[in-house]
Amino acid sequence: MSKFGQIRNYNQERGFGFISVGEAGKDIFFHIKDFPKGIIPQVGEQLKFEIVQDGNKIKAVNIVRLDYPSEHDVYKQPERFSAPSIRRNSNYRDKSSSKPNSTFSTLLKILCLAIFAYFAGGYIQNLLHRQKLSNQEVNQQTLRDANRYAVSSETQNFKCDGRIHCSQMNSKAEADWFVKNCPGTKMDGDSDGDACENDSRW
Incomplete structure (x- = not known):
């Protein structure tokens, strides 16, 4: 099933980026080898794509650029x-x-x-x-960098709003951010900084 979104960020040196589909915390990973040939991916560019499972991650494939000619x-x-x-x-x-x-x-x-x-x-x-980038494998370092970018983009939308329980969180990243930045949370019983570690959703 095709989805639509726009490029939220792109790391030209590493050849990967994220597509925003308008849902908080739901940015989709893409790699340059799955991207149409032509102009370098641009932030804000509109895309049509499909989502597949790649190991324990999901990524965009069959990407179509809506703002540029083929x-x-x-x-x-x-x-x-x-x-x-x-x-x-x-x-x-x-x-x-x-x-x-x-x-x-x-x-x-x-x-x-x-x-x-x-x-x-x-x-x-x-x-x-x-x-050059297609010859590079999507290795563990690239995935770690991608996760760091994803967490960074997610945390820009977080703010302390009175929620204190795991059941009120939308993602593991959000729970960890609340524990570190908001007072009175009840999501880290052993105070090890790992919030909602027993929550089966993550």
């Missing part, structure tokens, strides 16, 4: 305005307008070349970046 569109775009097409159209015009048409054709070619160069340059740069 790789096929990038390379087809200059062909729409190619010189043969312009010449065919010019056959239907009056010969007296051939000089203005020639000027327009030249300008159009320059514009198409500029558009092609812009997209092709970005594509090549990101293809090299993707190849």
Whole structure:
């Protein structure tokens, strides 16, 4: 089942990031090797994707970029305005307008070349970046870094609001944050800093 969301953050050096689907504490992990080729993932970019289980984690796959043209569109775009097409159209015009048409054709070619160069340059740069990252395994260090990013993004939404029991928490990260930052909580009976450790939900 397809889901929709937007990129919340992306670590270009490590090649992973998180997609926000509009639910607090529910950001979805993605890796660059599962991302469409082209422009580097942008924060706030809208995506369509599917979710799969990867070991003890879930991640996004079959990602579709909704804010950018696909790789096929990038390379087809200059062909729409190619010189043969312009010449065919010019056959239907009056010969007296051939000089203005020639000027327009030249300008159009320059514009198409500029558009092609812009997209092709970005594509090549990101293809090299993707190849480098695709050769890297999603190892334990990457997963630890991803977890640290996830916890960091989750805690930005937490605040002390009077809740003190495990049953009132929405996630393990939230429970740990409340124990460390909010007074009067009753979620860490042995005071070891590990909140709700017997809660079967986590």
